[in-house]
Amino acid sequence: METILNIKNITKKYGSLTAVKNLSFTIEKGHVYGILGPNGSGKSTTLGIVLNVVNKTEGEFSWFNGSVSTHEALKKVGAIIERPNFYPYMTAVQNLKLVCKIKGVSFNKIDEKLEIVGLLDRKDSKFSAFSLGMKQRLAIASALLNDPEILILDEPTNGLDPKGIHQIREIIKQIAVNGTTILLASHLLDEVEKVCSHVVVLRKGVKLYAGRVDAITSSHGFFEVQSNDDTEMIKLLENNPSFGDIKVQNNLVTAFLKEPMKSEDFNKLMFENNIILTHLVQRKESLEEQFLQLTDHQ
Numbered sequence: 001m002e003t004i005l006n007i008k009n010i011t012k013k014y015g016s017l018t019a020v021k022n023l024s025f026t027i028e029k030g031h032v033y034g035i036l037g038p039n040g041s042g043k044s045t046t047l048g049i050v051l052n053v054v055n056k057t058e059g060e061f062s063w064f065n066g067s068v069s070t071h072e073a074l075k076k077v078g079a080i081i082e083r084p085n086f087y088p089y090m091t092a093v094q095n096l097k098l099v100c101k102i103k104g105v106s107f108n109k110i111d112e113k114l115e116i117v118g119l120l121d122r123k124d125s126k127f128s129a130f131s132l133g134m135k136q137r138l139a140i141a142s143a144l145l146n147d148p149e150i151l152i153l154d155e156p157t158n159g160l161d162p163k164g165i166h167q168i169r170e171i172i173k174q175i176a177v178n179g180t181t182i183l184l185a186s187h188l189l190d191e192v193e194k195v196c197s198h199v200v201v202l203r204k205g206v207k208l209y210a211g212r213v214d215a216i217t218s219s220h221g222f223f224e225v226q227s228n229d230d231t232e233m234i235k236l237l238e239n240n241p242s243f244g245d246i247k248v249q250n251n252l253v254t255a256f257l258k259e260p261m262k263s264e265d266f267n268k269l270m271f272e273n274n275i276i277l278t279h280l281v282q283r284k285e286s287l288e289e290q291f292l293q294l295t296d297h298q
C-alpha cells in the first residue's frame with residue numbers, strides 16, 4: 001500500500017485554545033477519506049497544516065513517505081480550502097488558462113478537466129454567470145489541472161442546493177474511481193457515508209475514530225432487556241465474550257454486541273441460566289446515532 005500522507009502527533013494551539021490535539025492518521029493511495037466533525041472540531045486547521053498554510057505547534061507530517069520536500073510534494077496535491085475565487089468578468093476557460101500559466105500546465109488539459117466536472121458546454125460563459133455549484137465545479141476542474149495524486153476539499157458541498165450537492169458528490173466519486181486519492185472535510189455524516197471509504201472523526205481537535213466507514217456501519221447492534229433478576233443477568237452478560245459495554249438506564253439494560261447474535265439465541269442463553277426476560281428488543285444503531293454518541297458523550 002502506497003502512503004500519500006502521514007500525520008503524526010500533530011498539535012495546533014491558537015493561544016490558549018488547542019484546535020488540534022495530538023492527531024495521527026495515515027492516508028493511503030486510492031481511498032476516499034473524510035475528516036468528520038462538528039463545527040470548530042479542527043478539520044480546516046488540519047487541512048491547513050498539511051497544506052503549509054497553517055503552522056503546526058507540535059508533531060510531524062510527511063507527504064509521499066518523506067521522499068520529497070513538502071514544497072515539492074504540494075505540486076502533486078490539488079486543494080480547495082476556500083470559496084472558489086476566479087475573475088468574474090473572465091470565462092471559465094480564460095480563468096483556467098490563467099491557472100495553467102501559474103501552475104506551468106499545458107492548456108490542453110482544460111477541456112478534459114471541464115468535461116470531468118460537467119462544464120465543457122459552459123466553457124465560454126463568464127464566471128459571474130455561474131451558480132455556486134458551477135463555481136465549485138470550476139474550482140474542482142482547476143484543482144485537477146496538474147493531475148494531482150490527491151485532491152483535498154474543505155466542506156465541498158457547503159451552501160449548495162440538493163441538486164448541486166448531488167452533482168459535486170458524483171463528481172468526487174468519479175474522480176476517485178479514476179484513481180485520485182481524496183481527502184475531504186465535512187460536518188455532514190451523510191456526506192461521509194455516501195462518498196468516503198475511510199473516516200477520521202474529530203471532536204474538539206481530538207481523534208475519536210479512524211477507520212473504514214463500513215466498519216462503523218457494520219456494528220453488530222445491541223439488545224435492550226429487562227428480566228426477573230437484572231443483577232444476575234448483568235453478571236452473566238459481563239462474563240460473556242459476545243458482549244462489550246453493558247449500560248443500565250431507567251431500569252433498562254443495554255448490552256452491546258461484539259459479534260452477531262439473534263434475539264432467539266439471546267433469549268435461550270438467558271433461559272438456560274434461569275433468567276426470565278420481561279422485555280427484549282434488538283436494535284442496530286445507525287451511523288448517525290453512533291456518530292452522535294462519539295461526538296457528544298466523550
Ligand SMILES: Nc1ncnc2c1ncn2[C@@H]1O[C@H](COP(=O)(O)OP(=O)(O)OP(=O)(O)O)[C@@H](O)[C@H]1O
Pocket residue numbers: 014017018019037038039040041042043044045046187
Ligand atoms: N486563526 C485562528 N485564530 C484563532 N483561533 C482559530 C483560528 N482558526 C481556527 N481557530 C479555532 O480553532 C478551532 C478549530 O477550528 P477549525 O476551523 O479548524 O474547525 P473546523 O472543524 O474546520 O470547523 P468549521 O467547519 O466551523 O470551520 C475553533 O475553535 C476555531 O475557533
